[in-house]
Amino acid sequence: MAEHDQAEIEKLLGRYFDGLYNSDSAMLRTVFHDDLVYVNGTAGDYEIKGLEAYMARIDKRTPPVSRGDAREEQIERITLKGDRIGIVEARMTMMGRNYQDLLTLINTDDGWRVLTKVFSFVERKG
Template sequence: MSASDSVQIERLVEDYFTGLHRADRALLDTVFDDRAQLQAPGIRRTKAEWLELVVSRPVPAERGDAFAYRLEAIDLFGEQAVVRVYCPLLGREFVDFLSLLKEQGRWRIVNKMYADKP
């Protein structure tokens, strides 16, 4: 993993965490590819469908929830990466697997799989 790619991916993940915590649709829109899919067992959503859910639910930052998200792993191969993150969100604990592609010099999330932490 090049230092540049590592820094870019870490910044993208930090923006993802901030977007979740603040329910910031515009920020989340920048980290996801327009055709991204968001999936969990029994759930399939488009980016637009998921963003609507994010802005319609309670906002963690406004509730006073701790900003306790963390990046757990990056697996990088060329211009593809899979990132595992921990997201405590609205009283639940999620583990997300984010698939990223680097296109036109920018990393974007193209797929998100998530589930409650067992």
């Protein structure tokens, strides 16, 4: 993986984590592709949305930062296939949940963007 791609993707993921924690749809729009597919794969909570429906949900959410929610995140793996597509495995803890994300990336004229977000979560214990 080229160093400039690695750096750009890490910055993208920084905005992703910050945007989620702050419920900042404007920031998240710089992360997601216009054709985003959002899939909650959690058992009993399966749903699929596009970008606008997901951003509407973000706009209605009480930002975790405003509640002082604990926040923890980690990029577990970045894998690129050539210079146009890739996948990220990441995790984030917030809102009393442990999230596991699989994010597919596409390199656009505007740089790397998340094209699909497939995730699941489990409630935190204690």
